[in-house]
Amino acid sequence: NAGVTQTPKFQVLKTGQSMTLQCAQDMNHEYMSWYRQDPGMGLRLIHYSVGAGITDQGEVPNGYNVSRSTTEDFPLRLLSAAPSQTSVYFCASSSPRTGGYGYTFGSGTRLTVV
Amino acid sequence: AQSVAQPEDQVNVAEGNPLTVKCTYSVSGNPYLFWYVQYPNRGLQFLLKYITGDNLVKGSYGFEAEFNKSQTSFHLKKPSALVSDSALYFCAVRDDSTLGRLYFGRGTQLTVWP
Numbered sequence: 001n002a003g004v005t006q007t008p009k010f011q012v013l014k015t016g017q018s019m020t021l022q023c024a025q026d027m028n029h030e031y032m033s034w035y036r037q038d039p040g041m042g043l044r045l046i047h048y049s050v051g052a053g054i055t056d057q058g059e060v061p062n063g064y065n066v067s068r069s070t071t072e073d074f075p076l077r078l079l080s081a082a083p084s085q086t087s088v089y090f091c092a093s094s095s096p097r098t099g100g101y102g103y104t105f106g107s108g109t110r111l112t113v114v
Numbered sequence: 115a116q117s118v119a120q121p122e123d124q125v126n127v128a129e130g131n132p133l134t135v136k137c138t139y140s141v142s143g144n145p146y147l148f149w150y151v152q153y154p155n156r157g158l159q160f161l162l163k164y165i166t167g168d169n170l171v172k173g174s175y176g177f178e179a180e181f182n183k184s185q186t187s188f189h190l191k192k193p194s195a196l197v198s199d200s201a202l203y204f205c206a207v208r209d210d211s212t213l214g215r216l217y218f219g220r221g222t223q224l225t226v227w228p
Contacts, residue, residue, distance in 0.1 A: 031213070032214075033215065033216070035218075040123070040220060042120075042204065042218045043158075044218075045216075045217070049214070092158075092216075102160055102163050103206075103216055104160070105150075105157040105158040105159075108156075108157050
């Protein structure tokens with residue numbers, strides 16, 4: 001009963017480095033999303049997917065890429081890290097079967113870019 | 115466009131007193147409304163949702179929320195606050211056109227003092 005699993009939990013990057021934040025869910029949910037949380041800003045949607053092979057941009061997509069090759073996995077790639085990407089990142093999944101499409105969230109990845 | 119407003123950054127209440135955390139929303143279609151809670155260094159946990167039906171929705175940990183269509187509000191309430199209710203609370207909304215996307219407010223920090 002793992003739900004949504006995010007790795008790593010913590011990461012420090014240097015400016016310009018690239019990395020991938022991993023997200024996996026075992027609930028066979030169709031929808032998956034990535035959010036970033038910044039103080040006073042709430043949660044802002046980066047990218048989302050409504051099924052394998054289908055992704056779309058959210059409110060703040062610049063500097064991030066995603067792909068959805070399987071139902072279970074939805075990795076988020078930082079192409080060239082910048083200090084402005086210092087944040088807490090949350091992955092979430094949902095399904096019409098959950099009633100109202102309420103999201104289940106992972107525990108987050110705290111990223112610091114120096 | 116969909117949006118959520120939480121007009122209070124912080125709510126302070128004494129233990130045993132009733133609490134209210136306010137939320138107003140804007141959507142173009144029928145609203146689907148959610149409340150989530152976040153404890154320090156944790157992910158978001160689902161509290162309750164409004165999809166359709168009764169305007170008063172009951173959720174986890176004794177929380178409830180009242181949907182008011184005319185005022186476009188979905189305030190979170192609890193009759194008697196506990197110190198353990200202290201956390202960050204988020205209101206979120208989607209409508210029929212935003213499959214896979216939830217829009218969040220900026221969050222309200224609830225502090226319950228003994």
